Each structure stands twice: as C-alpha cells, then as structure tokens.
Amino acid sequence: MKKSFLFRNAILAIFIALGFSACEKDDEVSLANLDVQLEVAESFTGLSTGEVYVYITNTIDNGVDSALTNADGLAQFMNIAPGTYNVSASMNLTEEEAGAASGYYEEMTLNAVENDVQLMGGIDSQVFITLDGEPASSLVIKEFYYNGANDPTYSIMFKDQFVEIYNNSSEVVYADGLYLASLAPSRNGNDENDVPLSLEMTEYVYASKILQVPGSGEEYPIQPGESIVVCLNAVDYTNDGANADITVDLSTADFETYAVDWLQSLGRTGSAYFDLDNVDVPNMECVYLNIENYGWFNFDISSSSIVIFRNENFEIEQVADPSKDVPDFSDYFAKINVNDVVDGIDMMYNAETSAFKRLPEKIDAGFNFIEGETYTSKSVRRKVAKEVDGRRILLDTNNSSNDFEVIDLPTPRGFGE
Amino acid sequence: MKRFLFILILVSLFPLVVCAQKYSLDGKVFDSEKKPLYYVAVNLVGTHIYDLTNEDGSFHLEGILPGQYTLHVQILGYQKLEKEIDIQESIQDFNIYLKKSSLALSEVQITAKVSQSQEGSTTYKIDEEAIKQVQPISVSDILQLLPGNQVEAPDLNSMAQADLRNAGDYSDINAFGTAVIIDGNQISNDGNMQTEGQTVTANKGIDLRQISASNIESVEVVSGVPSAKYGNITSGAILINKKAGYTPYNLSVNTNPTSYQLGINKGYKLKNGDFLNINLDYTYSNSKPTSRKKYYQRINSGLRWSKLLSKKLDWNNHFSLNYAYGFDGQRKDPDETVVIGEFENKNHNISFTTNGNLKILGTTNYSISGNYTKQYSYKKTSEAGPIPIIESLEEGTYxxxxxxxxxYQKTEFYGKPVNINATLETNQNFSTFGITHNTSSGFNFSFDKNYGEGRVMDEENNAATGMSGARDMNFYNVPASEVYSLFAQDNMSFKGENSSYLFKLGMRYDYMLKKYNLWSPRISLSGKYFKKYRLRLAYGISYRTPSMLQLYPGPKYFDLINLNHYSEEDIRSLAVVTTYIYQPRHEHLEPSKGTTLEGGIDFEHNGYFLRLTGFYKKLKGGISSVDKLLTFDKVKWEVPEEIPGEKPNPVPTDQVERVSSGFLTYQNTIETQTQGIELSMQFPKIKATNTSINLSGSYMKTHSENESPTLRSAASLTGASKNRYGLYEQTSYNNYLSRSNVTIAQHFPELRMMISLVTEANLIKKREVEHFPSEYPIAYYSIDGTYHEIPEAERSSPEYSDLLYSIDHTKQVPEPSYFNFHIRIRKETKQGHSFSFYANNFLWYNPTYRDDFNNAIKELNSRVTFGIGFNFKL
Known part of the structure; x- marks a missing residue:
C-alpha cells in the first residue's frame, strides 16, 4: 500500500512535467497576392519597364516564381504561399542601350531588389523595386574561398583562405595599387538573436581590413582571361597530398599577407601563430586593420563580404557598431565610396539573412551563401558566361545570386575541369 | 615579533575570571516513547555552557549566571528544541522530550531561518528539513535559499562560488573573500595554482560543487559582520555542519536531466558509546541533457569518529578523515576521429580534522586540520602550423x-597544495555590575604551500609563438603562505526594564605576508524591547591575504620573430627568434580589506516575523589583473644571399625596432561598495490548512571601480602610425539587483507530505555606467617603453590628438522585471523513506526582451528542469 502511494506520486510527478508541453491547432492556410511595381533609377532615362521578368524567391525553401511586367511595369503574383520572399528583377543593356539611357557606353546589367518581403495570408501586398546599375568591370572577383577547410583536426582552420581576381576584359590590366577590403560588420545572423546593424550603405561601404597590391604601376600585369591569387598564407596545405581532398596548394599564389612586422612598427602586436611569411611569395601591403592586437588579414568564415577598389582617399570613421564581439575596437571602419568599388561580393550566412547585406544593390544586387556550417572546404566561384577565342568571359550582372556558384573544393586559377 | 606573539597568546588564553553567584540546571532528555537519549547536545544559547547527555539521558549544566536563556537541545535525527528558560536558582529534574524529525510533525521549517547567532551579526541558518526540500547535490544548491538568490538548476559543470551580497561585477573577487568552514575548519583554495584545464579554479573562492550535500546537517551563512573568530575573509562565511551521531542506513538517489547522485550514510553507535559516521557519495553530471561530451564526476567519502574522551572534562572529540575525488573533463565522441582539444582537471583530496571541546579554562574549543590535494590539469590542443618552433627557457636569439x-600541444599541471589550519579558543562566563560577559579568545594559524611539480611542457611538443607563459613553472619553489591570528571577543548582555541588550566587542589581529600587522575590530549592539522589537547595529573590518598564484604568477615569456623565412623547400625554411623573460614582482601586493556596517530592525509577534537589514559593505584593494607594457629591441635579421640547395645563413642587420608587448600582472586595484536592504518576513501559519507563507528579498547596489588605467595603442584608433600607447581611466559601474521570493508551503502532516511553491520575482537587474572615462589620456608610454604622465591641463592639447580615445556612451539595457515559478514536493512514508520532486520554471515561462546594447534578443529564465529524488532508510 505504501509502495503504491510512492509510485502514484512518481507518476503524478511525471505527469506534471509532461503536462507542460503545449499543443497547437492548425488553421486553414489562406494564400497571398503580391503586386510588384518596377521602376528605373533617375540616372537612367527612356527605359521601358514593360516585358521584364520579376522573380520572387521564398527564403525558406528557395522556391522561385516569376512573372512578366505589363507595359506599366507591374508584375502580379496571385495565390502564393504566405512567407518571406526576396523580390528581384534585372535588365541587360547593350552598349548602345546603356549609352542612350545613361551616357555610359558599356554593356551593363541593371538590378532591382527588395529582400525580406513579408506576405501574409489573405492580404494583398505591394512593393516597389528600382532598377539601377554600374557598368560591368574589367577586374572581377573570380573566386572567393573563406569558409575554412573541412579538416577534422582544425589544423588548417581557415589558414588556406584566398581571393582570386580575374581580368574579364580584352586588355591587359595592372593589379598594382588595387585595394582589397573585408567589409564590416561581422555580425551576420548566424546567431538567432542577431539584429542587423542598420548602416546607410548607398554611398559608402564600411571596411574593417584593407590590403593593397604592391607595385609602382606596371609591375603586376594581368593578361585578359588570367588572374592573380591573393592568399592568407602561401603554404601547401595539402601537405604532400594528404589533405588534397579538403584544401589546395597555395604555395604558388601571387600574393600572401604578413602583418606581424607592420603591426609591430605601429606599436601593436601581431599574431605569429596565424601569420607566416613565405619568402618566395610577395606580400600584400598592409593598409588598415581595425583589430588592435593579435590581428591578421583573415576573412570571416561564416559570412564574408569583400570589395576590390581603387582610390586611396578613404577615411576612417568611428561607427557605432552595436555588435560588441570585440568591445571598443570594432567601432572603427574605413569608409569606402561606392563609386570607387571595382567589384564586390556579398556572402551571407544563409538564405534568410539578407538583412545583414554589406553591399548596395549596384555592386551586388543579390547575395550568395554556403549552405551548412563553416569549415566545409566549399568555395564560391563566378560562372563562365561564354568563351571568346579561348578566353573565358565571366558572368558579371552585379548580382552574386546569379553570377556565382558554390563549389565543393576551391579551384585557384581554374574552373574545375 | 615572536615574543610579542607569545605574550599575546598567553594573555588571550588567561582572561580575568570574576566570580559571581552561579546556578546549575539538571535534567534528562527522552524521546517521545520516554526512552532516554544519549549524547544529546544541551546548551544555553549565547553562553558556552554545554553538556552531552549520559546513557540515562541526564545532563548537568553548571556555572549559570541568573537570567533569561534559550535552552538549545539537539541530536541528529530529532527535531531540534529551543526553549526559553528563566534561571534564578538551581533547577533539577528538568525533563525534555524530543520528537523524531519527520514530515509528520506539525512544525517544519523549509526556508532559510534568520538566526541570532554567536557567529556574526546577520546569519541565515538552513536546517536539514529545508535542505531536503531543495534536493541539493552540492552546497551551492543549498545557497539558493538565501534571500535574494535565484533558484537555479544544479550545474556541476562549471565552478560554483558563493557570491554573497553582490549586485554584479567582480564575483570572483567577492567570492574569494568568503570563508567556507566545515566542522570548524576553514577550507583553503590559496595554494591552488592550476591555471588551465577544463575549469580554472585558481585565484577564486571555494568551489562549492565539490562539497556534497548528502551528509550535511545544517548550513549557516554569515553575511554580516562575523565574530572575531573568523578571519582571512572580506565577504562573510559559510559554516557547514556535517552529521555526527546515530543514524540508520540512509540511501539517497537524486536525478535530474543532467546529473545523478547516489549516496549512502550511516551513523554507528559503538559498544563503548563512541559514534562512527561513514558516508559515501557518487555524483555524475553532463553539461547538457543532450550532450555527453563534457562531464563531471565526484566521489566524496568520509569517516567521522566522535568520542567522549573524558567525562570529567566533558571532553568531546571528533576525528574525521575524508577522501574526495573530482573530475572535470571531456570524453571523446565516438564519431570524432581526431582530437581537437582535450581538457581535464582531476583532484584527489585527503583531509583529516580533529576538533572538540572540553571544560578547561572555562570551555576550550580546538580544531586542527590537514588537507592534501593532488591536482592534475591537462590541456591538449591540436594546433595549426606551420609556425616557428619556440621552446627556449632562456633569454637569447636563436x-x-x-x-x-x-x-599537438600539451600542457600539464601537477599541483600538490597542502593546507594546515589550527585554532584554539577558550571561553568564559562571568558577570560584573549586572552585565553578563561571555568571552572567547584564542589564536589561529593557517599554512598553505604547494609541493607540486607545476606547469610541465611536454618535450615532444612545440610552444606556440606569441603566447607568453606556456612553458615550465615550478610550484614547489613558491614560498608558503602563512597567516597568524589572535582574537578576543566579549559578548556582554544586560537587561533594562522591558528591554535586553547584547553588546559584542571583538578584536582580531592578523599577521599576513610576513609584514602586515592588521587589526580588525568587530562590534555589534542589539537591543530587544517588549520582547517584540529588536534593533541591531554592527560594524566590522576584516582582511584577506592574496592567493599564492597572485603572489607568484611565474615567469612571462616574450618571443619576437626577427626573421620569418618560410619556404616549401625544407632546407631553406627557417626562423630567427629572440626570447625575453620577465619575472613579475609581487612585493606591492597587500591584503584586501573588507568593511561592513549594518543596522536592522526585527519584529516578532503572534507568529508574525519581520526582519529588515540595511548594510554597507566595502572591499578595498581587491586583486585583479592589470595591463602593463614592456618594450623590447627587435633586431631585423636577413638572409643576404641564398645558395641553391644549401641552408641559408641569416645575419642580423643594424635595423633595430623597439617593439612593445602588453601583458597582465596582479595589483590591488579593485574597489567595490555594496549598499543594500535584506528582508525576511514570515506570516503566522494558517492553522486550518497548515499553510505557511514566507517572503524574502533583497535590493542591492554595487559600485565598482578599477583604478588601474586601460592601455591602448594610438595606432588602431586612427590608423595613424605614431608608436605610442595611451593610458586611460577605467569606466566605473553601478550594478543594481533586486529579487524576492515568496514561498508558500503547504504541509500535510497526516500524509507526511510538503508541497512548496516558490514565486521568484526578478525585479531589478541593471548595470549603469557611473563615470565615463575621459577621452583624453592620463599618461602614455612612448615607443622606448618610458612612461610619461600627462598633466591634466595638457591632456586635451593637439599634441596628444593621436591618443584621443573615443568613449562608447551607449547605455546598457536593464533587464525587465519578470517572474519565475518553481514547485517542490516531498513525501515521506511512516518508515522514513521519502520521495521528492522539483520543477524549476515549471510554467515553462521564458519571456524575451530586446537588448539594444548587445543588439540581441535575450531570453529570461532558464529552461524548465525537474529532478526526482528518493531516500531510503534501512
């Protein structure tokens, strides 16, 4: 009898604990309607917004739907599932069309985008999107490998990061003096509690780290269809082939970074742990690093945005960055004028974190991401648009969602064939 | 000095004894079946008069001055009895009946009880019934019963310290000043020098999760001014009494989603009347319900032998021997093919204690303990090369x-801290001019030394560059830390019309660090009026000696890379490195000083009980790590000419750069001041339903400042290339914390069941900047490492514009007020078996708020957790 009472208590206790799990009732799903009104930026005149495809991408399942605009630039989406969508449209202009519309005679792609449009069931919504763009550039980022090696020992970590810059034009371009910047802030939505930093990014982008290609002007030519590889450390991390399936040989890169001596000359401390100087590979010039001590020029591994730009006149400004990961030090960013940017790519944490974009539409109308966690050995590479006389012309619509693809292993100076 | 000490000891052991008319009290103690109880402690509260009952239950108290007393009768397993008694003549045949403690009794206290105690001015006593109700695994779980403390699920995977009377910031420093005293013996963590491993416990307070809760009879927390007997503290004391006496076999099993605990204890009565208590306890815990990666294991075992050495002297002696094992580490995941990092701490602890009391020179208490711990900490990490191999233990370029x-890099720490602690104390009662004196005086000695091998670097491994202080360091060369103390206290009581007063006057002398003579007065006064009201006032000073690691942090290594000459061709690859060694000096460290002032009012009438205490607590000279700058010459090396296929031959150039490196050292720089109010309220029990309601709460404000300036290089702030470092004032903060708990206890004596509901109101939690530092530097280091003070008038001059430091004026977001609800159920059977259950945050209530300062959405309250416990009496 006594035992059973004890037992009843135990059962009671378990029921109390279980009783707290709540149940939810499913409601019937009602669908949504969306009107998208396409417009063109003021700097382009005489362009019709009719007969343009408008795309909507569901941020959860990446499902894409499209509709053509009518003569007034209106595209209508009927009976779509409620949810969050990224809305986009683009328009390719020939040299003549571009010249007529903007006075700038160069092939270009105009992009219009509105991210994170919330659609609710049973409600008609409307969004306005504006087509805007920059001429396609001769130097483009061909490949960006920031995600870290899929190395269970983490002994490579992200030390094999690199950026490859490609000459997409038909003429020789000199890399001398070209700047490469990592953009801020590092906050990217990988923590569910992250809130985006609302920086106005129409005129400037904000950099936390800046490097520069050395040379006096004509020392580092890049031939049409060729590229330079800028890596963190010029080391063969494949370690005599043992790691060939997770990383690549970077000992033949064109440039590497080494910040220890530069930081020490500024009275700061570098990281001899992450920074290595290969005597056979020239170093990038160190320009700006907003980490006081123990910093080096790596890229953020979970989401990373970079630009290449020309113009030494950037200013360093304190920006109230509420991301307090590194208190006090992360507040200083170098402000780079958007007009000086040659090319850029916005890599986000995942499909749903476009609110953390660090680049304006005219540089990168979209964004891309590497699915899954960090340290996957995955890289992101620009697609080939066409081949002319054996020279690959890479796709450059200033929209990384279109232009880039995620690949399983980096391919410096190659296209994976 | 020695002579002075000797005289002081003599004086303190033989205070004046003044004779007055004294009476005696004789009686017997029985259980409810009228069977005599043996070895029952009978004493008069506030005096040192005590006796232990004989086999026939009889006791004899003598030397009692006329007056009102509280008679305190206690033995393990029975409900404690407190009885008011007026002694104006000798009393005989005073019979006392004790009830077996169980939930069938009508009076069961399940919250911390405010007590008038000999030990200090504000004390909270937590008895066995209250302890059982919270189903604790370690002592830290018991402390959730203190006013203003949060109810939290047991967490055994991180260090648990007692953070008494602190609203935020510098918890480690506050807890470092709290003494933990088990059976009269102060536990020491001062010899702990393990600075790496799974959990770092060096330089901190006592790790309370190591102390098992299963064999504890009561816990008393002194948060106010402690009696002069307690020293080497700045923030109160926790007194733990373990079980001694007869008990049946007691088998306990406690489990919650992350841990389980199994314990057995038994108190034997031996044929010669001695008692032998044994206990064995095993605890296992994972850090998360979903992951087995990090885990903690603990074994506590003990033997306690209580013997009446001399009936004539009432010489009661306890001898205990304990062994404890603690493991804190990680297990290898079966899916994990390669080890990324391994961390562990392992402790084997053996301690013996002998303590007792006897009637000689009044009453004499003594306690001697020895404590030996074998500590092992291990860290093995997979490292990412290639990096220059640096393992020099000497200065030079190579x-x-x-x-x-x-x-892989592996670092091991072998520590063998030893602590010896001895206290001798005598107590007398006498009366002069209507004032009753209860005096105590004595001395205390504590000794800490570490005989361990220290930090040992594995020979196969490479030291990482740029990481100063990863190389060998001996512990056994570090000198012992000794504290000599003398104390004397006189508790004077006297009566007025409708009032009675207690005036405690104490003085303590500590000799610390072999050079500091420190005097700590402890004064308290309380007056009781109309048997309803009591006014209290107390003031006290205390000192805490620095830990051995703070005094001897070991050498710092600075490695500069003169040439980084890596190549894929092995033969060409080399680095030139210069190692500098700096031995931090510790002569400047002083004991930290704690000051407490408090006052309060109590009201007690018709079952209503209210106690309100206001306090001010100050810590001066708290020790924390401080930024320092050292500069070194870095000679640039080069390889002038390389011959293919041959090893390069590096040579120094005449290019020398002055390179600076920051490092941390210890200083007495922390000052904290806490002001607060503590409230305890008890309402009369609702007799019809057996419901009792208890309210406790606190409001505190802690002001903290760090007087050591912050160091920052000019370069990072502006991108300028001036090579100097600015020193800036530190921000000072005010923390506010207010919480209260309402405990509704529903008791069903006939069912032997107790259900308690705790409503926790988290009222205020905020951190405010009290003083933003100036953006101008107060001093700077130039590149050659020299220190330049900047006169106040010149700080804003353009000359220092590169040193302008932008101050973040963002305000921190306070936590909103929120509730949390907990339920506890305990049920006993007639045989004494019991079952208990608790659910913390049982309403699964996790409100969120937006924290603009950290730019994040934050969740409040921990997730719902529950635990089940069984206790069998065999």
Missing part, C-alpha cells in the same frame, strides 16, 4: 625551424 601543418 635559429629555429617550422612545425608541421598539424601538431
């Missing part, structure tokens, strides 16, 4: 090679 891409 050529070295590069590590492979993958290598």
């Amino acid at each position: 050529v070295t090679s590069f590590s492979p891409i993958t290598f």
Whole structure:
C-alpha cells in the first residue's frame, strides 16, 4: 500500500512535467497576392519597364516564381504561399542601350531588389523595386574561398583562405595599387538573436581590413582571361597530398599577407601563430586593420563580404557598431565610396539573412551563401558566361545570386575541369 | 615579533575570571516513547555552557549566571528544541522530550531561518528539513535559499562560488573573500595554482560543487559582520555542519536531466558509546541533457569518529578523515576521429580534522586540520602550423625551424597544495555590575604551500609563438603562505526594564605576508524591547591575504620573430627568434580589506516575523589583473644571399625596432561598495490548512571601480602610425539587483507530505555606467617603453590628438522585471523513506526582451528542469 502511494506520486510527478508541453491547432492556410511595381533609377532615362521578368524567391525553401511586367511595369503574383520572399528583377543593356539611357557606353546589367518581403495570408501586398546599375568591370572577383577547410583536426582552420581576381576584359590590366577590403560588420545572423546593424550603405561601404597590391604601376600585369591569387598564407596545405581532398596548394599564389612586422612598427602586436611569411611569395601591403592586437588579414568564415577598389582617399570613421564581439575596437571602419568599388561580393550566412547585406544593390544586387556550417572546404566561384577565342568571359550582372556558384573544393586559377 | 606573539597568546588564553553567584540546571532528555537519549547536545544559547547527555539521558549544566536563556537541545535525527528558560536558582529534574524529525510533525521549517547567532551579526541558518526540500547535490544548491538568490538548476559543470551580497561585477573577487568552514575548519583554495584545464579554479573562492550535500546537517551563512573568530575573509562565511551521531542506513538517489547522485550514510553507535559516521557519495553530471561530451564526476567519502574522551572534562572529540575525488573533463565522441582539444582537471583530496571541546579554562574549543590535494590539469590542443618552433627557457636569439601543418600541444599541471589550519579558543562566563560577559579568545594559524611539480611542457611538443607563459613553472619553489591570528571577543548582555541588550566587542589581529600587522575590530549592539522589537547595529573590518598564484604568477615569456623565412623547400625554411623573460614582482601586493556596517530592525509577534537589514559593505584593494607594457629591441635579421640547395645563413642587420608587448600582472586595484536592504518576513501559519507563507528579498547596489588605467595603442584608433600607447581611466559601474521570493508551503502532516511553491520575482537587474572615462589620456608610454604622465591641463592639447580615445556612451539595457515559478514536493512514508520532486520554471515561462546594447534578443529564465529524488532508510 505504501509502495503504491510512492509510485502514484512518481507518476503524478511525471505527469506534471509532461503536462507542460503545449499543443497547437492548425488553421486553414489562406494564400497571398503580391503586386510588384518596377521602376528605373533617375540616372537612367527612356527605359521601358514593360516585358521584364520579376522573380520572387521564398527564403525558406528557395522556391522561385516569376512573372512578366505589363507595359506599366507591374508584375502580379496571385495565390502564393504566405512567407518571406526576396523580390528581384534585372535588365541587360547593350552598349548602345546603356549609352542612350545613361551616357555610359558599356554593356551593363541593371538590378532591382527588395529582400525580406513579408506576405501574409489573405492580404494583398505591394512593393516597389528600382532598377539601377554600374557598368560591368574589367577586374572581377573570380573566386572567393573563406569558409575554412573541412579538416577534422582544425589544423588548417581557415589558414588556406584566398581571393582570386580575374581580368574579364580584352586588355591587359595592372593589379598594382588595387585595394582589397573585408567589409564590416561581422555580425551576420548566424546567431538567432542577431539584429542587423542598420548602416546607410548607398554611398559608402564600411571596411574593417584593407590590403593593397604592391607595385609602382606596371609591375603586376594581368593578361585578359588570367588572374592573380591573393592568399592568407602561401603554404601547401595539402601537405604532400594528404589533405588534397579538403584544401589546395597555395604555395604558388601571387600574393600572401604578413602583418606581424607592420603591426609591430605601429606599436601593436601581431599574431605569429596565424601569420607566416613565405619568402618566395610577395606580400600584400598592409593598409588598415581595425583589430588592435593579435590581428591578421583573415576573412570571416561564416559570412564574408569583400570589395576590390581603387582610390586611396578613404577615411576612417568611428561607427557605432552595436555588435560588441570585440568591445571598443570594432567601432572603427574605413569608409569606402561606392563609386570607387571595382567589384564586390556579398556572402551571407544563409538564405534568410539578407538583412545583414554589406553591399548596395549596384555592386551586388543579390547575395550568395554556403549552405551548412563553416569549415566545409566549399568555395564560391563566378560562372563562365561564354568563351571568346579561348578566353573565358565571366558572368558579371552585379548580382552574386546569379553570377556565382558554390563549389565543393576551391579551384585557384581554374574552373574545375 | 615572536615574543610579542607569545605574550599575546598567553594573555588571550588567561582572561580575568570574576566570580559571581552561579546556578546549575539538571535534567534528562527522552524521546517521545520516554526512552532516554544519549549524547544529546544541551546548551544555553549565547553562553558556552554545554553538556552531552549520559546513557540515562541526564545532563548537568553548571556555572549559570541568573537570567533569561534559550535552552538549545539537539541530536541528529530529532527535531531540534529551543526553549526559553528563566534561571534564578538551581533547577533539577528538568525533563525534555524530543520528537523524531519527520514530515509528520506539525512544525517544519523549509526556508532559510534568520538566526541570532554567536557567529556574526546577520546569519541565515538552513536546517536539514529545508535542505531536503531543495534536493541539493552540492552546497551551492543549498545557497539558493538565501534571500535574494535565484533558484537555479544544479550545474556541476562549471565552478560554483558563493557570491554573497553582490549586485554584479567582480564575483570572483567577492567570492574569494568568503570563508567556507566545515566542522570548524576553514577550507583553503590559496595554494591552488592550476591555471588551465577544463575549469580554472585558481585565484577564486571555494568551489562549492565539490562539497556534497548528502551528509550535511545544517548550513549557516554569515553575511554580516562575523565574530572575531573568523578571519582571512572580506565577504562573510559559510559554516557547514556535517552529521555526527546515530543514524540508520540512509540511501539517497537524486536525478535530474543532467546529473545523478547516489549516496549512502550511516551513523554507528559503538559498544563503548563512541559514534562512527561513514558516508559515501557518487555524483555524475553532463553539461547538457543532450550532450555527453563534457562531464563531471565526484566521489566524496568520509569517516567521522566522535568520542567522549573524558567525562570529567566533558571532553568531546571528533576525528574525521575524508577522501574526495573530482573530475572535470571531456570524453571523446565516438564519431570524432581526431582530437581537437582535450581538457581535464582531476583532484584527489585527503583531509583529516580533529576538533572538540572540553571544560578547561572555562570551555576550550580546538580544531586542527590537514588537507592534501593532488591536482592534475591537462590541456591538449591540436594546433595549426606551420609556425616557428619556440621552446627556449632562456633569454637569447636563436635559429629555429617550422612545425608541421598539424601538431599537438600539451600542457600539464601537477599541483600538490597542502593546507594546515589550527585554532584554539577558550571561553568564559562571568558577570560584573549586572552585565553578563561571555568571552572567547584564542589564536589561529593557517599554512598553505604547494609541493607540486607545476606547469610541465611536454618535450615532444612545440610552444606556440606569441603566447607568453606556456612553458615550465615550478610550484614547489613558491614560498608558503602563512597567516597568524589572535582574537578576543566579549559578548556582554544586560537587561533594562522591558528591554535586553547584547553588546559584542571583538578584536582580531592578523599577521599576513610576513609584514602586515592588521587589526580588525568587530562590534555589534542589539537591543530587544517588549520582547517584540529588536534593533541591531554592527560594524566590522576584516582582511584577506592574496592567493599564492597572485603572489607568484611565474615567469612571462616574450618571443619576437626577427626573421620569418618560410619556404616549401625544407632546407631553406627557417626562423630567427629572440626570447625575453620577465619575472613579475609581487612585493606591492597587500591584503584586501573588507568593511561592513549594518543596522536592522526585527519584529516578532503572534507568529508574525519581520526582519529588515540595511548594510554597507566595502572591499578595498581587491586583486585583479592589470595591463602593463614592456618594450623590447627587435633586431631585423636577413638572409643576404641564398645558395641553391644549401641552408641559408641569416645575419642580423643594424635595423633595430623597439617593439612593445602588453601583458597582465596582479595589483590591488579593485574597489567595490555594496549598499543594500535584506528582508525576511514570515506570516503566522494558517492553522486550518497548515499553510505557511514566507517572503524574502533583497535590493542591492554595487559600485565598482578599477583604478588601474586601460592601455591602448594610438595606432588602431586612427590608423595613424605614431608608436605610442595611451593610458586611460577605467569606466566605473553601478550594478543594481533586486529579487524576492515568496514561498508558500503547504504541509500535510497526516500524509507526511510538503508541497512548496516558490514565486521568484526578478525585479531589478541593471548595470549603469557611473563615470565615463575621459577621452583624453592620463599618461602614455612612448615607443622606448618610458612612461610619461600627462598633466591634466595638457591632456586635451593637439599634441596628444593621436591618443584621443573615443568613449562608447551607449547605455546598457536593464533587464525587465519578470517572474519565475518553481514547485517542490516531498513525501515521506511512516518508515522514513521519502520521495521528492522539483520543477524549476515549471510554467515553462521564458519571456524575451530586446537588448539594444548587445543588439540581441535575450531570453529570461532558464529552461524548465525537474529532478526526482528518493531516500531510503534501512
């Protein structure tokens, strides 16, 4: 009898604990309607917004739907599932069309985008999107490998990061003096509690780290269809082939970074742990690093945005960055004028974190991401648009969602064939 | 000095004894079946008069001055009895009946009880019934019963310290000043020098999760001014009494989603009347319900032998021997093919204690303990090469090679801290001019030394560059830390019309760090009026000696890379490195000083009980790590000419750069001041339903400042290339914390069941900047490492514009007020078996708020957790 009472208590206790799990009732799903009104930026005149495809991408399942605009630039989406969508449209202009519309005679792609449009069931919504763009550039980022090696020992970590810059034009371009910047802030939505930093990014982008290609002007030519590889450390991390399936040989890169001596000359401390100087590979010039001590020029591994730009006149400004990961030090960013940017790519944490974009539409109308966690050995590479006389012309619509693809292993100076 | 000490000891052991008319009290103690109880402690509260009952239950108290007393009768397993008694003549045949403690009794206290105690001015006593109700695994779980403390699920995977009377910031420093005293013996963590491993416990307070809760009879927390007997503290004391006496076999099993605990204890009565208590306890815990990776294991075992050495002297002696094992580490995941990092701490602890009391020179208490711990900490990490191999233990410049891409670095710490602690104390009662004096005086000695081998670097491994202080360091060369103390206290009581007063006057002398003579007065006054009201006032000073690691932090290594000459061709690959060694000096460290002032009012009438205490607590000279700058010459090396296929021959150039490196050292720089109010309220029990309601709460404000300036290089702030470092004032903060708990206890004596509901109101939690530092530097280091003070008038001059430091004026977001609800159920059977259950945050209530300062959405309250416990009496 006594035992059973004890037992009843135990059962009671378990029921109390279980009783707290709540149940939810499913409601019937009602669908949504969306009107998208396409417009063109003021700097382009005489362009019709009719007969343009408008795309909507569901941020959860990446499902894409499209509709053509009518003569007034209106595209209508009927009976779509409620949810969050990224809305986009683009328009390719020939040299003549571009010249007529903007006075700038160069092939270009105009992009219009509105991210994170919330659609609710049973409600008609409307969004306005504006087509805007920059001429396609001769130097483009061909490949960006920031995600870290899929190395269970983490002994490579992200030390094999690199950026490859490609000459997409038909003429020789000199890399001398070209700047490469990592953009801020590092906050990217990988923590569910992250809130985006609302920086106005129409005129400037904000950099936390800046490097520069050395040379006096004509020392580092890049031939049409060729590229330079800028890596963190010029080391063969494949370690005599043992790691060939997770990383690549970077000992033949064109440039590497080494910040220890530069930081020490500024009275700061570098990281001899992450920074290595290969005597056979020239170093990038160190320009700006907003980490006081123990910093080096790596890229953020979970989401990373970079630009290449020309113009030494950037200013360093304190920006109230509420991301307090590194208190006090992360507040200083170098402000780079958007007009000086040659090319850029916005890599986000995942499909749903476009609110953390660090680049304006005219540089990168979209964004891309590497699915899954960090340290996957995955890289992101620009697609080939066409081949002319054996020279690959890479796709450059200033929209990384279109232009880039995620690949399983980096391919410096190659296209994976 | 020695002579002075000797005289002081003599004086303190033989205070004046003044004779007055004294009476005696004789009686017997029985259980409810009228069977005599043996070895029952009978004493008069506030005096040192005590006796232990004989086999026939009889006791004899003598030397009692006329007056009102509280008679305190206690034995393990029975409900404690407190009885008011007026002694104006000798009393005989005073019979006392004790009830077996169980939930069938009508009076069961399940919250911390405010007590008038000999030990200090504000004390909270937590008795066995209250302890059982919270189903604790370690002592830290018991402390959730203190006013203003949060109810939290047991967490055994991180260090648990007692953070008494602190609203935020510098918890480690506050807890470092709290003494933990088990059976009269102060536990020491001062010899702990393990600075790495799974959990770092060096330089902190006592790790309370190591102390098992299963064999504890009561816990008393002194948060106010402690009696002069307690020293080497700045923030109160926790007194733990373990079980001694007869008990049946007691088998306990406690489990919650992350841990389980199994314990057995038994108190034997031996044929010669001695008692032998044994206990064995095993605890296992994972850090998360979903992951087995991090885990903690603990074994506590003990033997306690209580013997009446002399009936004539009432010489009661306890001898205990304990062994404890603690493991804190990680297990290898079966899916994990390669180890990324391994961390562990392992402690074997053996301690013996002998303590007792006897009637000689009044009453004499003594306690001697020895404590030996074998500590092992281990850290093995997979490192990412290639990096220059640096393992020099001497200063100098040398050529070295590069590590492979993958290598392991292993650091081991072997510590053997030993602590010896001895206290001798005598107590007398006498009366002069209507004032009753209860005096105590004595001395205390504590000794800490570490005989361990220290930090040992594995020979196969490479030291990482740029990481100063990863190399060998001996512990056994570190001198012992000794504290000599003398104390004397006189508790004077006297009566007025409708009032009675207690005036405690104490003085303590500590001799610390072999050079500091420190005097700590402890004064308290309380007056009781109309048997309803009591006014209290107390003031006290205390000192805490620095830990051994703070005094001897070991050498710091600085490695500069003169040449980084890596190549894929092995033969060409080399680095030139210069190692500098700096031995931090510790002579400047002083004991930290704690000051407490408090006052309060109590009201007690018709079952209503209210106690309100206001306090001010100050810590001066708290020790924390401080930024320092050292500069070194870095000679640039080069390889002038390389011959293919041959090893390069590096040579120094005449290019020398002055390179600076920051490092941390210890200083007495922390000052904290806490002001607060503590409230305890008890309402009369609702007799019809057996419901009792208890309210406790606190409001505190802690002001903290760090007087050591912050160091920052000019370069990072503006991108300028001036090579100097600015020193800036630190921000000072005010923390506010207010919480209250309402405990509704529903008791069903006939069912032997107790259900308690705790409503926790988290009212205020905020951190405010009290003083933003100036953006101008107060001093700077130039590149050659020299220190330049900047006169206040010149700080804003353009000359220092590169040193302008932008101050973040963002305000921190306070936590909103929120509730949390907990339920506890305990049920006993007639045989004494019991079952208990608790659910913390049982309403699964996790409100969120937006924290603009950290730019994040934050969740409040921990997730719902529950635990079940069984206790069998065999």
